[in-house]
Amino acid sequence: MHLGLSNKVLASIFHLQDKRSVSRVIHSVRKAMMSDFVQHYLGFHHINRQTVIDHHTTAIAKELLLNTPYQLTLVIDSTYLYVQKSTNNEFQRRSYSLHKHRNLVKVSGESDLFSSKYNKFSSFLL
Numbered sequence: 001m002h003l004g005l006s007n008k009v010l011a012s013i014f015h016l017q018d019k020r021s022v023s024r025v026i027h028s029v030r031k032a033m034m035s036d037f038v039q040h041y042l043g044f045h046h047i048n049r050q051t052v053i054d055h056h057t058t059a060i061a062k063e064l065l066l067n068t069p070y071q072l073t074l075v076i077d078s079t080y081l082y083v084q085k086s087t088n089n090e091f092q093r094r095s096y097s098l099h100k101h102r103n104l105v106k107v108s109g110e111s112d113l114f115s116s117k118y119n120k121f122s123s124f125l126l
Contacts, residue, residue, distance in 0.1 A: 078108040 007019035016022055040046055053072055065073050083103050086092045095103045 076108060078106055080104045081107055 005013075007022040010022045011017070011019050014022070014025075016025070049072060053070070057066075057073065061073050062069070080097075080100070081104060083095060083105055085103055086095065092103065095105060097104050
């Protein structure tokens with residue numbers, strides 16, 4: 001999917017009958033990911049506040065930024081992803097930035113600050 005290959009090419013690569021088969025496979029994988037993976041490992045509902053405070057906040061963050069042991073530090077960062085001009089007129093109008101004069105999508109990521117127990121850089125809660 002990252003390469004932007006057409007369904008016809010993907011059907012040929014994976015020895016599927018036609019591009020509709022590829023579409024069905026992608027749809028079923030997406031459904032499986034949403035039901036089995038996303039709700040258990042991503043988002044704010046897969047972990048509770050006390051677990052983040054106890055296991056994901058380092059001593060440095062507690063010492064520098066927090067006044068009480070019950071506080072939580074969270075970082076929210078955003079970036080722009082530039083996208084090609086779409087043939088879908090509605091998406092084209094919604095993704096065009098008058099400020100940047102380009103089509104873009106704004107992506108945000110949330111992370112607990114200085115978390116390094118499970119991930120060297122941070123533990124994202126997308």
